[in-house]
Amino acid sequence: MNHPSLQLKAQVRTFSQLLSSTRRGARLARLLATTELRSWSAPQDLTERAELIVAELAANAVFHGRLPGRCFRLTLTFDPPAGRLRVEVSDARGDLHPLPRPTDTAPDPLPTSGRGLTLVTALADHWDCAPYPPSGKTVRAELLDTTS
Template sequence: MNHATPHVGTPVHTFTQSLSSTRRGARLARLLSVTELRSRGASQDLTERAELVVAELAANAVLHGRVPGRCFRLRLVLDPAADRLRIEVSDARGDLRPLPRPTDAASDPLSTTGRGLTLVASLTDHWDCVPCPPSGKTVRADLHGPVA
């Protein structure tokens, strides 16, 4: 009996790193992401967008998701066959869920904070937040486009 051989595509690359919930940890998350994506041959456009998204999500994990003594986790899943990168940042504060900034005219245009998730939404094709047991959350962002 003949069986069709499944198409073996380009392998999915996963990178996972736990980082300290500090400004230094957030900076390291950004630097490690760029290094990992470049080493996997990701396109410059995808790498630059991912750098900004990781910087924002890692900063949010440090500022809003920090629990003393707990790290945050960065996970990158690069799927060249689907031309997709998934960025996941998990922290220990599941009780604080991210909310995009309101875009109404009443918001302060001179404010220096509160635009991060708007930036994430503009750079990604989709983002969401899901529980991360036992008590945390994971913010996920998908970026589509040519990987190499």
């Protein structure tokens, strides 16, 4: 007998959560992201990098993207066969767009802020910012699994 073999295709996993624009909400975003990625059996390296990126982007959403009474949204999209994870953090402030720190200037040896996007740049394979209708923005970071 010649039976067709069943091929199990790993499906793309998605998680999205609306969180309060508070320090507690930013902390919860990091914890939820880590828990979700572990439940999906995402590679440890990908999970660790994502944890730091979510922490930075959620903190930015709370401190720079906050409008009274408005929340921010965390979205994770994991494609296991491609080894690709997309982290998105959307906030209500579309008028303030994040900019990477210029590399042609002498760094301040003791900066009090502005290191978050430098960290995101170092950990993510790509990041960008897009409008989030009606008046917000989404900062997206894409991570590729480097262990396979």
